[in-house]
């Protein structure tokens with residue numbers, strides 16, 4: 094037996110390893126199983142080049158728990174290690190690797206992606222003692238037994254081991270007794286090892302029989318050694334992709350809408366499958382996430398710094414040995430490989446969507462509502478994606494017809510271009526509430542878009558910036574005559590004084606919740622068959638308010654009260670009747686007048702119009718306007734109903 098001292102420089106490395114990333118000590122299992130899988134793959138390679146002769150036999154990696162001895166064992170039939178190799182790889186290289194890693198990162202509070210690089214020594218995070226029993230594949234090699242109790246001392250001796258390969262035995266620390274529970278280990282294996290390329294067995298398969306769970310003879314294999322993303326796209330059918338989707342997310346019920354198979358080996362190596370999920374609401378967007386693998390070993394499902402944010406809405410897997418895993422998350426984004434990978438994925442996704450759109454526009458339109466949020470998010474945050482997506486991003490009108498912006502512009506160009514050459518696109522976010530406005534627009538031969546998505550307002554603003562002379566206006570933001578001005582606005586024959594009298598009379602009867610809502614009363618000759626009084630809401634102010642809800646630093650708009658225009662339609666007979674009831678009187682008024690440098694006061698005679706005794710009728714007209722835009726509720730609605738009955 095030989096004794097040795099691992100202490101390369103420091104002997105405080107073990108306590109550091111033990112405490113290292115306290116919350117994530119579970120990665121030890123992944124590290125040990127990765128080593129076992131590597132050793133097995135190496136053996137297969139040696140056999141394929143003829144360096145190992147004969148049948149390789151059983152190559153399964155087995156994980157087992159001995160509750161009495163309080164040990165957890167990872168056992169493989171790979172290449173194994175000779176005493177010299179244990180000395181070299183475990184005592185020297187692995188240790189110095191671990192030391193370097195810990196020294197580099199022990200003060201970093203920010204998580205290192207996947208904590209790769211700690212390797213074999215991560216076993217000491219949860220063990221008071223670790224043993225290696227190994228028999229090398231090499232002829233004449235003697236089996237070796239290595240043991241270390243978590244301090245810089247180890248022992249190494251010759252032993253007898255019947256089978257080729259390595260057993261790593263962890264004597265689990267009392268405080269980590271959860272790693273002696275079957276359920277914990279099975280959970281970790283399912284998380285980290287589900288798609289490893291060598292079979293991993295843990296215990297026996299179980300089955301329910303007569304209300305009892307019984308063990309079968311068959312071993313319980315954790316993993317699928319040939320996951321879909323490692324296979325050639327030509328070998329796979331749509332069903333295979335769907336099946337794999339459910340393998341990846343066992344609790345997901347919906348089928349994915351479509352998939353993209355990623356496969357590059359130059360200038361970086363990357364494989365994977367991305368799925369477009371059905372996104373029903375913002376809530377389940379992040380329930381299932383893209384999983385990142387490194388050579389089929391699960392690393393993380395936090396891929397935020399690896400793919401653009403909008404792509405994190407997708408599901409699926411990315412597998413790449415070229416994503417640096419032992420660097421901090423913030424470093425990742427500036428890594429050149431990661432930038433290239435992210436660019437590649439963006440391009441692939443955009444190309445796939447373009448291809449689907451071209452292949453079958455109707456099918457694509459059917460899926461639009463489900464993928465819209467994702468595409469819009471991409472267009473708003475990634476200029477390169479925008480450039481491609483603008484050719485397949487769709488707009489939907491109230492008849493349920495879809496068109497790209499260019500197509501739609503061409504369709505409505507003739508009818509909806511105003512006298513200054515602006516193309517005005519009308520939209521609603523709530524067809525029921527805007528019913529009367531929509532009817533008026535349709536009567537004029539205009540088309541109305543349905544824009545009720547969470548990102549629609551932002552996308553409209555973006556489109557306006559990208560297209561000259563293009564404006565989107567919500568159908569209730571002004572009279573239809575003003576929204577698309579064809580010629581000079583119609584004039585009425587009333588004097589300014591008459592209109593002022595009318596305005597004052599209406600102002601006096603406005604609802605009193607003025608802190609939350611603000612009304613500006615105006616007179617306009619809309620059309621005789623439009624409502625006598627109606628509400629409009631300024632497009633710019635409303636949009637600023639809506640957009641500020643999503644953005645920081647725009648609180649100024651967010652805090653403003655909702656403001657509406659109450660438009661008195663002077664072209665309507667009812668309003669004309671009211672004007673005719675106005676009385677006018679001449680009043681004297683003092684006004685200041687400038688005479689050279691001096692300001693003089695002067696008395697002038699003014700005409701003032703008044704409308705009296707019509708309060709109830711005016712209240713009724715205002716309520717009709719509120720009702721028509723869905724704003725009359727509660728007590729105000731009850732009052733309106735009672736007043737209507739009385740008037741009848």
Ligand code: ADP
Pocket residue numbers: 124128129132169171172173174182183186187188190210211212213214259
């Ligand atoms: P890494 O796996 O990153 O090289 P480790 O510390 O995990 O670092 O392992 C160090 C070395 O020890 C490995 O490269 C390998 O040569 C050897 N080794 C570890 N586990 C095994 C095993 N189960 N079978 C054969 N060799 C192993």
